[in-house]
Amino acid sequence: TFASGALMNVRITVRFLQAVENPVVGMMIRSRIGVEVYGTNTELENVKLGPGAAGDTLQVTFTFPCNLCPQAYTLTAASHDPDGVWHDWMEDAVRFTVTDTRYTAGVANLRAVVSARKTG
Numbered sequence: 613t614f615a616s617g618a619l620m621n622v623r624i625t626v627r628f629l630q631a632v633e634n635p636v637v638g639m640m641i642r643s644r645i646g647v648e649v650y651g652t653n654t655e656l657e658n659v660k661l662g663p664g665a666a667g668d669t670l671q672v673t674f675t676f677p678c679n680l681c682p683q684a685y686t687l688t689a690a691s692h693d694p695d696g697v698w699h700d701w702m703e704d705a706v707r708f709t710v711t712d713t714r715y716t717a718g719v720a721n722l723r724a725v726v727s728a729r730k731t732g
Contacts, residue, residue: 616712616721620678624689625671628664632699635661637672637691642704644684649719655694680710681721 638653
């Protein structure tokens, strides 16, 4: 369980079964009905992982504010080549819940500040 707005760390550990020249590690968050909410990977974030030998272990951490509305989500993790050929793909590997002190609709909690004034 994560509080909406709190810092979230997604840590993905990869162990290579064979040599990999230029791996890309990524993640995708989906809503409870499967809508893709947020996804990124090391290539999109300009993080070069370098080659990995068979047996090497690599840990990648994605850190970001959890600005999601309260509901259930799933996390998919993957490792692949830059051309998209995947090494491993763990679809909806983790289920987590986001909570908040108030209800907001949708998936993005933009934390609106509301003001009003009479004009006449």
